[in-house]
Amino acid sequence: METTNNIISIRGLYKRFPMGKDEFTALHDINLSFGTGEFAGLIGPSGSGKTTLLNIIGSLDVPTQGEAIVLGRSIGKLSPRESARLRKESLGFIFQSYNLLAVHTVYENVEFPLLLLNYTESERQKMVLDALEWVGLSPKIKSKPPQLSGGECQRVAIARAMVKKPRLVLADEPTANLDAANSHHILQTMEKLNRELKTTFIFATHDEKVISYLKRRIYLLDGRVDNEELTEAI
Amino acid sequence: MKTAIKLAYRNLIGAGLRTWLNVIVLSFSFVIIIFMKGIMTGWDYQAKTDMTNWQIGGGQYWHEAYDPYDPFTFSDSHAPVPSGMQEEISRGNAMAQLIVQGTLYPAGRMVQVTIRGIDPGQQVLQIPTARLDTLTDAIPALIGSMMAKNSRLKEGDYVTLRWRDAAGTFDATDVIIAGIFATNVPAMDAGQIYIPLDTLRALALLPGEASILTFRESEKQRTELPGWKWMSKPELTREVDELIKTKQTGQTVLYAILLLLAMLAIFDTQVLSIFRRQKEIGTYIALGYTRQQVVGLFTVEGSMHAVLAAVTGAIYGVPFLAWQAKVGWTLPMEASEFGMAMAQTLYPVYSLGLVATTVLLVTITTAIVSYIPSRKIAKMNPTDALRGKLQ
Numbered sequence: 017m018e019t020t021n022n023i024i025s026i027r028g029l030y031k032r033f034p035m036g037k038d039e040f041t042a043l044h045d046i047n048l049s050f051g052t053g054e055f056a057g058l059i060g061p062s063g064s065g066k067t068t069l070l071n072i073i074g075s076l077d078v079p080t081q082g083e084a085i086v087l088g089r090s091i092g093k094l095s096p097r098e099s100a101r102l103r104k105e106s107l108g109f110i111f112q113s114y115n116l117l118a119v120h121t122v123y124e125n126v127e128f129p130l131l132l133l134n135y136t137e138s139e140r141q142k143m144v145l146d147a148l149e150w151v152g153l154s155p156k157i158k159s160k161p162p163q164l165s166g167g168e169c170q171r172v173a174i175a176r177a178m179v180k181k182p183r184l185v186l187a188d189e190p191t192a193n194l195d196a197a198n199s200h201h202i203l204q205t206m207e208k209l210n211r212e213l214k215t216t217f218i219f220a221t222h223d224e225k226v227i228s229y230l231k232r233r234i235y236l237l238d239g240r241v242d243n244e245e246l247t248e249a250i
Numbered sequence: 251m252k253t254a255i256k257l258a259y260r261n262l263i264g265a266g267l268r269t270w271l272n273v274i275v276l277s278f279s280f281v282i283i284i285f286m287k288g289i290m291t292g293w294d295y296q297a298k299t300d301m302t303n304w305q306i307g308g309g310q311y312w313h314e315a316y317d318p319y320d321p322f323t324f325s326d327s328h329a330p331v332p333s334g335m336q337e338e339i340s341r342g343n344a345m346a347q348l349i350v351q352g353t354l355y356p357a358g359r360m361v362q363v364t365i366r367g368i369d370p371g372q373q374v375l376q377i378p379t380a381r382l383d384t385l386t387d388a389i390p391a392l393i394g395s396m397m398a399k400n401s402r403l404k405e406g407d408y409v410t411l412r413w414r415d416a417a418g419t420f421d422a423t424d425v426i427i428a429g430i431f432a433t434n435v436p437a438m439d440a441g442q443i444y445i446p447l448d449t450l451r452a453l454a455l456l457p458g459e460a461s462i463l464t465f466r467e468s469e470k471q472r473t474e475l476p477g478w479k480w481m482s483k484p485e486l487t488r489e490v491d492e493l494i495k496t497k498q499t500g501q502t503v504l505y506a507i508l509l510l511l512a513m514l515a516i517f518d519t520q521v522l523s524i525f526r527r528q529k530e531i532g533t534y535i536a537l538g539y540t541r542q543q544v545v546g547l548f549t550v551e552g553s554m555h556a557v558l559a560a561v562t563g564a565i566y567g568v569p570f571l572a573w574q575a576k577v578g579w580t581l582p583m584e585a586s587e588f589g590m591a592m593a594q595t596l597y598p599v600y601s602l603g604l605v606a607t608t609v610l611l612v613t614i615t616t617a618i619v620s621y622i623p624s625r626k627i628a629k630m631n632p633t634d635a636l637r638g639k640l641q
Contacts, residue, residue: 067633071633074536076535076536076632076633076636077632077633096540096541096542097540099540100535100538100539100540100543101538103535103536103537103538104537104538104539105538109536109537111533111536111636113529113638115529115530115532115533115536115636116533117261117530117533118264118530119260119261119263119264119265120260120261120264124260128257128537129537129538131253131256131257132253132537132538132539133538134253160264176537
């Protein structure tokens with residue numbers, strides 16, 4: 017799908033990993049584009065390459081062949097510093113196991129990306145409180161992750177990903193550790209943020225609950241795009 | 251850097267007991283190193299002050315034949331006090347001593363002694379010579395407490411003293427122990443007996459002669475005197491300097507062991523952190539840190555142990571060190587048995603330079619020890635780190 021407001025453009029992308037003396041090809045000739053405000057998902061079973069593709073889009077990894085242009089920058093050509101800058105300024109990550117900083121409070125976890133962006137203390141405070149209000153965690157501001165439930169932890173992770181209002185949020189199996197009620201709560205929160213802030217969300221998932229919320233579904237199988245479907249006009 | 255410091259501080263405080271155990275061990279290193287170095291500085295200061303007050307004053311002229319380590323030189327090491335020096339002596343700025351070898355017979359035993367003739371009215375040295383200014387039926391003599399203990403003499407005892415005069419004739423007389431003094435300078439005590447200068451001059455047939463001339467002030471430039479050699483204060487205290495230097499070298503080994511123990515704890519914590527906190531490392535990278543910045547963060551985190559240790563050390567160390575400086579550290583055994591200028595109670599002396607050097611040394615060492623294991627992060631694959639996969 018090609019639109020004029022593409023923020024991600026992937027062309028002939030391959031990713032190979034060394035495996036002993038041989039190579040394992042995790043992604044074969046991927047060609048995809050994503051526009052602003054999409055709520056899309058990479059769907060597939062374990063080993064289908066969805067996390068690998070998400071990592072490349074998030075500039076945590078580089079393609080072996082082909083090109084991935086994210087927000088105008090070619091991932092394979094970025095220096096470590098440029099790559100870190102892209103993640104810091106424009107990307108938000110949500111992980112399956114939350115990846116919160118255990119010894120920091122909810123407030124400090126959400127504040128972390130803003131510290132890297134050198135916001136002033138008062139700016140940070142306002143942005144963190146806003147983000148925690150979006151996810152409904154204002155009363156838990158002083159709690160630490162071990163004191164929170166799984167759903168609350170993931171909401172903190174969403175607040176952390178959204179606090180700097182990034183253009184793109186990448187969520188890797190965000191509901192895998194959550195029960196149905198919490199999963200729906202999380203997904204509704206993300207859907208609302210997508211609608212209100214026009215942030216692009218890309219998921220890597222095989223969870224039916226997540227799939228049911230997606231407006232664009234890209235099915236991966238053995239490292240190839242197997243099928244793609246839209247649930248509403250984008 | 252500011253962000254790294256802020257994060258490192260949060261991580262350390264958040265880590266709780268693990269951090270504080272390391273910090274307390276490291277703070278012991280700070281306090282003990284400063285205390286031991288303070289003792290050394292105090293000992294150095296005290297030894298030199300005592301030597302100055304009791305033995306060497308502001309410097310001495312020695313008769314050119316005089317060698318304090320060779321008693322056989324004593325018979326030849328005397329000469330008339332140079333005329334220019336008499337004025338200084340009469341003004342109280344200098345004093346003369348005549349040194350003669352002798353033998354003491356306490357309770358029938360024979361003890362080799364150095365007989366020192368000293369002016370009872372002198373005020374250059376702290377030795378209480380005024381006690382020699384007394385009228386008795388025997389020659390009044392002063393001895394140190396160590397000498398009194400070894401020869402089992404006490405105040406008021408009579409004892410026979412034998413010497414050889416300038417003509418080579420042996421003679422003997424009874425002396426009375428007019429006083430026993432306590433000093434931290436063994437050279438003024440062990441094997442020494444003090445009698446009035448004029449009396450010794452008469453006994454040894456050496457009128458107007460002296461072996462050493464001691465000055466009150468050290469600043470003054472001394473002219474060369476034929477037949478005499480000038481011994482400046484630094485020359486006379488050189489042995490103490492060398493002794494302290496030797497002691498300090500030995501102590502450095504102790505500091506190294508202390509630091510090594512503390513550093514081992516820091517190194518261990520760093521290695522364990524990198525092993526256990528892989529997901530966290532991956533998260534830092536995902537949120538916008540470069541791997542080098544994460545290395546920096548972990549290094550700052552490790553180094554901050556030293557900063558917290560300095561603060562913790564200050565909390566209990568400052569009162570402890572101040573108390574020690576006031577009451578001193580009393581040696582568990584007799585200091586006089588060491589055979590060197592050493593008080594029974596040593597008072598540590600601390601300087602800003604000592605504290606600053608110690609803090610700097612420990613902080614730099616901690617930073618290096620923290621950095622070495624943290625370099626591993628630079629080789630980590632962030633996607634594996636995010637999954638917590640061991641690398």
